[in-house]
Amino acid sequence: MEERIIFAGFGGQGVLTMGLIITYAGMLEGKNVSWTPSYGPEMRGGTANCNVTVSDDEVGSPVIIEATSVVVMNRPSLDKYESYVVPGGKLFVNTSLVDRKPQRKDIEVYEVPANEIASELGNLKVANMVMLGAFVEATKVVKMETVLKALPEVFGKGKEHMMAINEKALEKGAELIRNMVSTK
């Protein structure tokens, strides 16, 4: 098993954190993992992305060209990374902020209105958690219970008050995927 994932979006949408949670959970499950961020000026307000590999084998290139999954939180990220998905791979689109349909026909597309769901939950900041819930449910790259264990480690002290809403957001995202599958 080797999952090569790109998380991409605006700076501030928490895409680096999404990647970090998956990386941490992968480590907790005894997998080989690596997390590589975009860094520098683009971190501050522009686009942000990170490359995450979760593998049974040694992790090779930390930079992903052929992604098994791509998660895009905004339109520029879809434009940039749609072509990175391997045939048969998965593409997760935050439809709240993406105003076009993906063009690829050889991949599985998951449409998640992450911002709207987060807004319903009362905190727009957890849009990334909604998306992450959908991602974990669809890919099963790590177990949801491991994600819950990774959360406090990644967020650190002082964010305990966010745990409940984060969990709820993860669950909402996962639920969306379960419903999609059952209606297919």
Add this chain to the structure above:
Amino acid sequence: MAVVFEKTKGLTDVPFSYCPGCTHGIIHRLVAEAMEELGVLDKAIGVASVGCSVFAYEFFNCDMQQAAHGRAPAVATGIKRVHPDKVVFTYQGDGDLAAIGTAEIVHAAARGEKITVIFVNNANYGMTGGQMAPTTLVGQRTTTTPYGRKPEVNGYPIRVSEMLSTLDGAAYIERVAVYDVKHIMQAKKAIKNAFLAQIQNKGFSLVEVLSTCPTNWGMTPVEALKWVKDHMEPYYPLGVYKNTLEEVK
């Protein structure tokens, strides 16, 4: 036979490499005597710089490091941070300290680095053959200002003591001269005070010593001493520019 004079223990027996009539020798002796009299020779670590005093590590009878041109204050910082209980000093000329090493001296002073700097100002680059220094006086002829230093070309001399005394990290700064006995005695007092500022953990200390360069100035030693008094002292006034010592001796 009664001993009436003994060389300070602060100097080794290695003969000085300085030109006849140059006052580096006097300044070396004052620094060495000050350390001996303060009883800090066994815990002194000196830093030699690049210039005429490049061989200072041969002359001072204590542990020494030799630093790259201008970098002595940074090297001294590294030493002092490792050995805060030791007495660390640099011995630098004007080219070293006020040109290539300007950043290092300003920031060592700004940090209040607990080191003592002996700054020898002879208004030219001695070792390389008498070129213009940042401290060369307006109108002064050197091998790179053959028509005299012109402000419109070379700007103005830097008054290091005045400049550094504006920094909060500076604890003791004094400018002295060594052209006669009275001034030599005052210079020694200043050097001792600078070391005391370090020993009392007050901060950065520096003594600027107006010195001669008879060889490159093209003067006899006596003429050179008079030139310091007549030409350098008016532009570089002697005196204490900063003093935070608990008691001035």
Add this chain to the structure above:
Amino acid sequence: MAKVLMKGNEAMAEAAIQAGCRYYFGYPITPQNEVTEYMSKRMPEVGGVFLQAESEVSAINMVYGAGGAGARVMTSTSGPGLSLMQEGISYLAGAQIPCVIVNIMRGGPGLGNIQGAQSDYFQSVKGGGHGDYKLIVLAPSTIQEMADLVQEAFDIADDYRNPVVILGDGMLGQMMEPVDFDNVKKTRRNLPEKTWATTGRGNREHRNVINSLYIDPPVLEKHNYVLFEKYKRAEQNEVRYEMVNCDDAEVILVAYGTMARVAKNVMNIARREGYKVGLIRPISLWPFPKEPFKKTVDQVKGYLVVEMSMGQMVEDVQLATECKKPVHFYGRPAGMIPEPSVMLEKIKQIAGGAR
């Protein structure tokens, strides 16, 4: 302590502290800032000294002073900063002061960019500063290895009284991987006491002097011979490399650091397609590992050196193979990663067509 997820930059800083480094002098530059920031947080916790210098020039000279005073000391920077440090590095080597210098390479020349690159190989391995001297240069390719090699670097530096460089790149500095500090490889060398250090004379019979000035030519010549005796010893004892799938290989990839990870992927793909491909990964860039090339040069059709540069290590591979077999090169500068598909194509050409 179990495995922790850390950036390469942070792992190196922690490894240094665990190796007994208590003095760090640095200056901010991307992409190594996490080393500096980590040190600023951790050094006060362990009673050490963190000092942000006014420039890389000052930082390396603070390293000179502290190392000469007997301390385990480190600095870190990226290409432009390392260029500024070259003066100090030459003095450190000349005065035989041990220290560890981390260079997290970025694209150049000039201000270049801040993406990971490998274009400072020559600067670290062939010189950089003035005079005849060598730096021992270690190139990790995983975060765990960054921690391992930093630990080792301090021992090597003390053993040889010489600066040791950890040559990483922006990718390794920024990426996170699990690292296990309980399992950091420790050499436990029998290191001599630093009787040469300037600690204040105390009751010592002689003065200690840290110096690189030997004005008399025969004396300086002798000093140079002393340095090169040391370097000869390093060439015998400090060579490190990894060989993968080389026993039956007809094409061997040669890469270090981040590039070696990409090369390993390509090797596996090529193997699946029926090409007998191996990998030589130099870990010590100086002393450069010649043995793996001696062992394989008769059996291979050729080597493919891949670098994130326009070709620097390739020259050492040419020397090590004594030009007995073709040494091919593929690289990209400016922080661009050489394409696996191009590497694969080149492997096929060297192997002699499709399988």
